[in-house]
Amino acid sequence: MSTCAIYLTTAPKPTYLAKGSLVSLDGNQAYIHLVDATGELTQIQKAARVLDGMGLQHVKLQGDWQIEQQWAFALSFTAAKKPSQIEWLDNKDRAELQHRFQAMQFTRQLINATPEDQSPELLAQACSDWLKTLTPHAVTSNFIVGEDLKTQGWHGIYQVGRGSTRPPVLAVIDFNPSKDPKSPVEACLVGKGITFDSGGYSIKASEGMLSMKCDMGGAATVVGGLGLAILRGLNKRVKVFLCCAENLISGHAYKLGDIITYKNGTTVEIVNTDAEGRLVLADGLMAASETGAPLIIDAATLTGAAHVALGDEYNALFALDKSLQSRVMAYAQQENEGAWCLPLEKFHREKCPSHFADTANSRAQKGGGSGGASNAAGFLSRFVNEDGTGWIHMDLAAAYNANASNMLPAGATAQGFRTIARTLIEG
Known part of the structure; x- marks a missing residue:
């Protein structure tokens, strides 16, 4: 099973990206485009639903994520019908996220x-x-x-x-x-x-x-x-x-x-x-x-x-x-x-x-x-x-x-x- 790396970005969306879309793909990498600083968690949750719909099962969060951003992704990516594996960032937040995920x-x-x-x-x-x-x-x-x-x-x-x-x-x-x-x-x-x-x-x-x-x-x-x-x-x-x-x-x-x-x-x-x-x-x-x-x-x-x-x-x-x-x-x-x-x-x-x-x-x-x-x-x-x-x-x-x-x-x-x-x- 291949692993897809997920990044957050504020860079402009690619021209080919459909209007309203929050996700772009580049090989085994996906980018969630944050277009509104006041609604970042909502955007991340919506993007996670899109990625879940693509059938991804193993993802690795990469780059710069805050703890609540990582958690927002997990809430929406983890669906009942399929097993999913999320690799958290290797930082001070990892243990807390693992504990939350286990309880959830x-x-x-x-x-x-x-x-x-x-x-x-x-x-x-x-x-x-x-x-x-x-x-x-x-x-x-x-x-x-x-x-x-x-x-x-x-x-x-x-x-x-x-x-x-x-x-x-x-x-x-x-x-x-x-x-x-x-x-x-x-x-x-x-x-x-x-x-x-x-x-x-x-x-x-x-x-x-x-x-x-x-x-x-x-x-x-x-x-x-x-x-x-x-x-x-x-x-x-x-x-x-x-x-x-x-x-x-x-x-x-x-x-x-x-x-x-x-x-x-x-x-x-x-x-x-x-x-x-x-x-x-x-x-x-x-x-x-x-x-x-x-x-x-x-x-x-x-x-x-x-x-x-x-x-x-x-x-x-x-x-x-x-x-x-x-x-x-x-x-x-x-x-x-x-x-x-x-x-x-x-x-x-x-x-x-x-x-x-x-x-x-x-x-x-x-x-x-x-x-x-x-x-x-x-x-x-x-x-x-x-x-x-x-x-x-x-x-x-x-x-x-x-x-x-x-x-x-x-x-x-x-x-x-x-x-x-x-x-x-x-x-």
């Missing part, structure tokens, strides 16, 4: 896996196994599976997943670099791990269901973020709670009108079985809160409303703790990951009323009605401390692209994992 590839490949190959137990095991490859002696895991969830009171995950023949799982992964069992947990990560979402009895249309293998993107993203933080030298104890289930239809599936009673006493009427992510995350958030950790981050492909609001480029951030929200927003900007703060106040807890329970899990309107993303976050806020101190919710609107664009390949993006890694390190 793990996250993307996990999200892109077929639902048949990604049962709740297999997802939990894959996440645990990968973290153990990074630091074998500092990671332990425990899986609560199937009927044991019901016995131990994790009713949200149990009810959502009981319709499948493949049992639901609450996976608890403990990264404890001190190996002292009494060491305090300094942060918790909670990830939505719905390995396939049919919508249940509130069944999705085929076009909406086709990409629902990505509904475990929250679980993959928090684990990818922890992995990157470990590779960057994290020395804090972090616990991960992965809320894993298949949301399927069967004679044993949960139904509209059912009421779930959670460990903290909150009762929830099911008015939409397709609003299942918040039901499983509630268990994860309570489990995380039990550790006493001062920081809890949850991540989920939770609402279509966030995607409608922000499109494919931004993840949504929600918090009652506005100081934490501002810090995480700053970390996202420092890591060049699109994020945007959407409203969350305590009154959002009351936006899904029920005649029969403390709250419903949504409203009986298409997409949950107006303010659906904030209302979902308000639901989640019932399962952390009263003021939401130290808790932030990431609605991963930018986690997955059903189709390729001129900037990103089809499939998982992994966007958000760098923000999570920095938040774990910086606090």
